[in-house]
Amino acid sequence: MQGLAVSCQLPPAAAAARWRPRASSSNREAVLQCWKYELSQDHYLGGPLRIGQSQGSLHRHRSTNFLRPAAAAISVEQDEVNTYLPKGDMWSVHKFGGTCMGTPKRIQCVANIVLGDSSERKLIIVSAMSKVTDMMYNLVQKAQSRDDSYAIALAEVFEKHMTAAKDLLDGEDLARFLSQLHSDVSNLRAMLRAIYIAGHATESFSDFVVGHGELWSAQMLSYAIKKSGAPCSWMDTREVLVVTPSGCNQVDPDYLECEKRLQKWFSRQPAEIIVATGFIASTAGNIPTTLKRDGSDFSAAIVGSLVRARQVTIWTDVDGVFSADPRKVSEAVILSTLSYQEAWEMSYFGANVLHPRTIIPVMKDNIPIVIRNMFNLSAPGTMICKQPANENGDLDACVKSFATVDNLALVNVEGTGMAGVPGTASAIFSAVKDVGANVIMISQASSEHSVCFAVPEKEVAVVSAELHDRFREALAAGRLSKVEVINGCSILAAVGLRMASTPGVSAILFDALAKANINVRAIAQGCSEYNITVVLKQQDCVRALRAAHSRFFLSKTTLAVGIIGPGLIGGALLNQLKNQTAVLKENMNIDLRVIGITGSSTMLLSDTGIDLTQWKQLLQKEAEPADIGSFVHHLSDNHVFPNKVLVDCTADTSVASHYYDWLKKGIHVITPNKKANSGPLDQYLKLRTMQRASYTHYFYEATVGAGLPIISTLRGLLETGDKILRIEGIFSGTLSYIFNNFEGTRAFSDVVAEAREAGYTEPDPRDDLSGTDVARKVVVLARESGLRLELSDIPVKSLVPETLAQSCSSADEFMQKLPSFDEDWARQRSDAEAAGEVLRYVGALDAVNRSGQVELRRYRRDHPFAQLSGSDNIIAFTTSRYKEQPLIVRGPGAGAEVTAGGVFCDILRLASYLGAPS
Numbered sequence: 013m014q015g016l017a018v019s020c021q022l023p024p025a026a027a028a029a030r031w032r033p034r035a036s037s038s039n040r041e042a043v044l045q046c047w048k049y050e051l052s053q054d055h056y057l058g059g060p061l062r063i064g065q066s067q068g069s070l071h072r073h074r075s076t077n078f079l080r081p082a083a084a085a086i087s088v089e090q091d092e093v094n095t096y097l098p099k100g101d102m103w104s105v106h107k108f109g110g111t112c113m114g115t116p117k118r119i120q121c122v123a124n125i126v127l128g129d130s131s132e133r134k135l136i137i138v139s140a141m142s143k144v145t146d147m148m149y150n151l152v153q154k155a156q157s158r159d160d161s162y163a164i165a166l167a168e169v170f171e172k173h174m175t176a177a178k179d180l181l182d183g184e185d186l187a188r189f190l191s192q193l194h195s196d197v198s199n200l201r202a203m204l205r206a207i208y209i210a211g212h213a214t215e216s217f218s219d220f221v222v223g224h225g226e227l228w229s230a231q232m233l234s235y236a237i238k239k240s241g242a243p244c245s246w247m248d249t250r251e252v253l254v255v256t257p258s259g260c261n262q263v264d265p266d267y268l269e270c271e272k273r274l275q276k277w278f279s280r281q282p283a284e285i286i287v288a289t290g291f292i293a294s295t296a297g298n299i300p301t302t303l304k305r306d307g308s309d310f311s312a313a314i315v316g317s318l319v320r321a322r323q324v325t326i327w328t329d330v331d332g333v334f335s336a337d338p339r340k341v342s343e344a345v346i347l348s349t350l351s352y353q354e355a356w357e358m359s360y361f362g363a364n365v366l367h368p369r370t371i372i373p374v375m376k377d378n379i380p381i382v383i384r385n386m387f388n389l390s391a392p393g394t395m396i397c398k399q400p401a402n403e404n405g406d407l408d409a410c411v412k413s414f415a416t417v418d419n420l421a422l423v424n425v426e427g428t429g430m431a432g433v434p435g436t437a438s439a440i441f442s443a444v445k446d447v448g449a450n451v452i453m454i455s456q457a458s459s460e461h462s463v464c465f466a467v468p469e470k471e472v473a474v475v476s477a478e479l480h481d482r483f484r485e486a487l488a489a490g491r492l493s494k495v496e497v498i499n500g501c502s503i504l505a506a507v508g509l510r511m512a513s514t515p516g517v518s519a520i521l522f523d524a525l526a527k528a529n530i531n532v533r534a535i536a537q538g539c540s541e542y543n544i545t546v547v548l549k550q551q552d553c554v555r556a557l558r559a560a561h562s563r564f565f566l567s568k569t570t571l572a573v574g575i576i577g578p579g580l581i582g583g584a585l586l587n588q589l590k591n592q593t594a595v596l597k598e599n600m601n602i603d604l605r606v607i608g609i610t611g612s613s614t615m616l617l618s619d620t621g622i623d624l625t626q627w628k629q630l631l632q633k634e635a636e637p638a639d640i641g642s643f644v645h646h647l648s649d650n651h652v653f654p655n656k657v658l659v660d661c662t663a664d665t666s667v668a669s670h671y672y673d674w675l676k677k678g679i680h681v682i683t684p685n686k687k688a689n690s691g692p693l694d695q696y697l698k699l700r701t702m703q704r705a706s707y708t709h710y711f712y713e714a715t716v717g718a719g720l721p722i723i724s725t726l727r728g729l730l731e732t733g734d735k736i737l738r739i740e741g742i743f744s745g746t747l748s749y750i751f752n753n754f755e756g757t758r759a760f761s762d763v764v765a766e767a768r769e770a771g772y773t774e775p776d777p778r779d780d781l782s783g784t785d786v787a788r789k790v791v792v793l794a795r796e797s798g799l800r801l802e803l804s805d806i807p808v809k810s811l812v813p814e815t816l817a818q819s820c821s822s823a824d825e826f827m828q829k830l831p832s833f834d835e836d837w838a839r840q841r842s843d844a845e846a847a848g849e850v851l852r853y854v855g856a857l858d859a860v861n862r863s864g865q866v867e868l869r870r871y872r873r874d875h876p877f878a879q880l881s882g883s884d885n886i887i888a889f890t891t892s893r894y895k896e897q898p899l900i901v902r903g904p905g906a907g908a909e910v911t912a913g914g915v916f917c918d919i920l921r922l923a924s925y926l927g928a929p930s
């Protein structure tokens with residue numbers, strides 16, 4: 013190492029230190045005070061631990077446990093420290109928690125991660141192996157409650173570490189470790205025996221015992237690293253980290269002293285990789301202590317600050333910090349960056365981030381902390397740093413995360429006598445302070461007529477009683493009208509540094525809550541603007557969290573889709589969605605989630621999205637009895653997704669009758685089902701009015717010409733001011749197919765069966781052959797063109813006698829009876845052929861005369877309608893602009909794929925109306 017001029021060769025006497033148990037008048041303490049621990053300098057090389065009485069002084073080697081020479085004994089000046097400490101960008105600090113150190117295999121993985129870091133110098137902070145800290149506390153607990161089984165528990169601790177070491181290490185290193193372990197355990201046995209006799213353990217005794225978990229894990233890891241040939245030392249951080257208690261179960265590091273001690277330590281052990289114990293430290297008087305909750309993270313941050321590390325990496329078992337509690341919000345995402353302040357705010361709200369005090373040491377030097385998953389090295393983790401770049405510059409990106417706090421009560425102190433009276437707030441809050449309640453948020457309107465604040469629910473009774481008592485006179489005189497308690501409240505907080513000075517963020521939040529029908533009871537936002545806090549009913553809290561989170565984190569074009577009728581068209585649509593959703597998400601930021609599929613007997617529901625690769629199997633295996641009411645509720649009650657659409661792929665009139673209610677609920681509707689648009693006119697008009705009033709979308713392109721752009725073409729003409737004169741064409745794929753293929757080689761009924769087989773017919777082919785399907789299409793187009801026509805206004809020439817259609821109880825029976833008309837059809841066809849003509853079934857809308865008709869006609873062979881093939885539709889729009897030559901749309905107008913494609917287009921049209929990029 014360069015620049016390591018200072019070396020502290022302390023004489024043995026100076027290297028020794030004294031341990032003075034805290035003075036206590038209790039007998040138990042006195043028993044403990046009579047114990048003295050003396051360890052030789054080479055204790056960790058397997059030397060003896062002697063326990064016996066001496067003159068009250070305790071000499072400990074640096075690497076044993078809690079004692080270090082007093083600060084005064086290390087005569088290193090501050091400037092020397094600065095010269096010596098290898099600071100700069102060469103250090104990286106890693107911290108591995110108990111889970112990472114859980115098994116020998118994991119410890120080996122940790123070693124590999126450390127070895128894989130190319131930083132020049134590495135300081136590794138480790139926790140005890142998982143569960144060991146609890147086992148150690150349990151030892152103390154058992155001993156002080158005079159439970160003999162502490163000895164067995166100690167043996168288990170020994171066994172755990174011995175087994176792990178044998179798995180991980182070999183040769184001399186294993187022997188050294190085991191010898192040390194033996195020695196420590198017999199040391200502990202004596203200590204626990206003392207505690208047992210005293211029936212009490214001081215905090216420092218307890219901390220001394222517990223700290224062994226880290227001592228052992230640090231040694232094991234350092235040996236594991238050394239095994240690969242890398243130079244590695246281990247550090248007992250009690251020699252280096254000096255802290256002072258700061259109340260509330262917290263400690264403050266003494267940085268100056270820490271630096272001095274670290275300097276001293278480096279002078280003796282200039283290794284490039286140092287494995288150090290997390291969690292444990294010493295007081296200025298060299299009493300062993302711990303860094304309390306999340307202590308190892310704190311150790312890493314303090315050490316990171318001491319060596320001015322380039323980065324502190326906290327390794328754990330999650331991919332990083334989530335945007336919300338993933339147990340409550342399945343859509344929660346891992347945040348790539350967080351500012352120190354954001355991490356701070358979030359940890360207050362219980363997010364599993366770092367404890368705020370962990371951030372303080374690194375924050376002052378702008379050292380980034382990265383939280384990474386040891387079990388998923390491909391995850392980049394979350395970086396907590398000064399001011400992360402605004403990744404996409406969106407308003408939405410201003411909010412980094414959402415958090416909730418439950419079990420709160422609001423206290424509302426109200427009265428006209430409060431306004432303009434100085435000291436009211438002070439009187440209220442001093443009452444709260446006097447009963448020791450913790451105020452979680454405060455809000456006061458500027459009219460000053462009321463002050464409300466939230467406290468933990470369990471503290472509210474005493475707060476309320478105190479306030480009633482303090483303000484008895486004001487209440488009696490009417491200056492205060494009430495001191496009201498509202499139980500069952502939660503806080504929802506939105507956290508984000510960039511919310512500050514960004515207009516519109518709170519508007520988005522409150523809009524999301526309003527749309528989820530959530531009542532906000534109180535609001536608070538400090539002028540730092542990092543945090544907007546709203547108080548709501550606890551029962552609404554998760555719903556509110558999901559609604560708010562989805563609004564900020566999901567793509568605006570995330571669509572929750574409910575599919576009704578997974579038959580021919582519905583099934584084809586589901587398969588198309590399956591194949592295309594990933595592409596849409598990737599290329600267009602359109603996130604389609606089918607969260608429900610219902611047929612007539614069963615339905616399948618999911619909160620986040622059905623796996624479309626196996627929707628059929630799931631619908632068979634995991635479905636529940638179909639119920640359209642609960643199906644729709646499932647969609648409307650889902651507040652994760654900002655937009656919802658029901659896609660009706662049935663031919664059912666009763667399903668169509670619900671569109672009105674769905675639109676009213678804010679659910680968009682898309683359908684190839686003609687029933688709503690060709691049903692009773694008054695209902696259709698009501699539906700359109702509701703659709704416009706509710707700002708929802710209702711698309712039905714596939715009702716005419718299947719996937720062909722018929723409705724959209726008509727709309728385009730109308731919306732741009734063209735005037736429709738006539739729409740005429742072959743609107744039935746089934747009938748087109750039949751007459752295109754009925755050429756004298758096959759019977760008429762066989763061709764009908766082929767059309768049915770090809771999926772061109774309606775679920776009931778009588779609808780096609782009766783001409784009703786075409787009549788419905790004419791009505792759809794008429795209404796779209798602004799004509800108020802009923803289905804009954806369209807004269808329809810049926811292709812089969814009505815009596816036949818009516819006399820059959822099923823479509824199959826109808827198909828069986830159909831051959832009886834084959835002869836009649838053969839004659840009609842050959843008559844037309846003899847005249848050089850073909851048969852075609854056409855629909856026509858005369859917009860000028862406000863009438864429509866549907867009939868079988870004969871066309872000369874050179875007529876465009878005679879040129880069709882397959883299931884082709886042809887639709888000719890004659891308009892003011894297209895008067896001489898009509899605008900013609902032609903192509904396959906029936907069949908599963910083209911129809912489903914038309915419905916899919918409507919879904920994407922909806923996404924684009926909702927803001928998807930074009």
Ligand SMILES: NC(=O)C1=CN([C@@H]2O[C@H](COP(=O)(O)OP(=O)(O)OC[C@H]3O[C@@H](n4cnc5c(N)ncnc54)[C@H](O)[C@@H]3O)[C@@H](O)[C@H]2O)C=CC1
Pocket residue numbers: 576577578579580581582610611612613661662663664666667684685686714715717718745771772773774775905906907908911
């Ligand atoms: N086949 C085609 O080429 C075209 C069809 N269409 C329309 O597409 C719609 C569907 O036609 P297909 O898929 O051929 O019919 P289909 O009979 O194959 O499928 C309809 C599905 O809806 C289900 N269903 C019926 N009533 C229901 C209810 N009340 N609740 C839930 N599910 C119900 C059925 O069980 C069936 O699974 C029809 O409205 C049709 O007019 C539109 C254009 C072209």
Ligand SMILES: N[C@@H](CC=O)C(=O)O
Pocket residue numbers: 714715716717718743744745746747772773774780785905906907
């Ligand atoms: N059965 C209909 C399907 C489309 O609406 C047809 O044949 O056109």
Ligand code: NA
Pocket residue numbers: 713714715716717718719720721722723914
């Ligand atoms: Na169409």
